[in-house]
Amino acid sequence: MEAAVRIDTRGALCPMPILELAKAMRALAPGTLVELVSTDRGLEADLPAWCEATGNPLVRMERRERLYVGWVRKAG
Template structure:
């Protein structure tokens, strides 16, 4: 999903919505121009139990890949 141009908290809200719609184990790609994503995405993954596979900078964008964890307590937005 591409959230380029959107500021915090929109990228995290959008990945949270996307994660809820996909099966466990699915990898969701997030593209953002918000530099806060460097701190926000790892923190959100740690808080929710989803796995941050990679987060990299590509020019003015940040691209992160998150694998959806199993359902249960702590796996919400």
């Protein structure tokens, strides 16, 4: 899946991955696909919850060994 923006938060713990995503989303146009990469296993719960709370659709979530990768589309 090809995202327009990739946010790499490897090594950062909660709440930093979500905060970095929220910061980046403010500057993006509606419809932009964002890939968020993290080593924080809390992302599996935090990202879907954040998407539901903000209305930004969670397109996909994957676990790749020690990485958690989520794709979110900017609502608008």
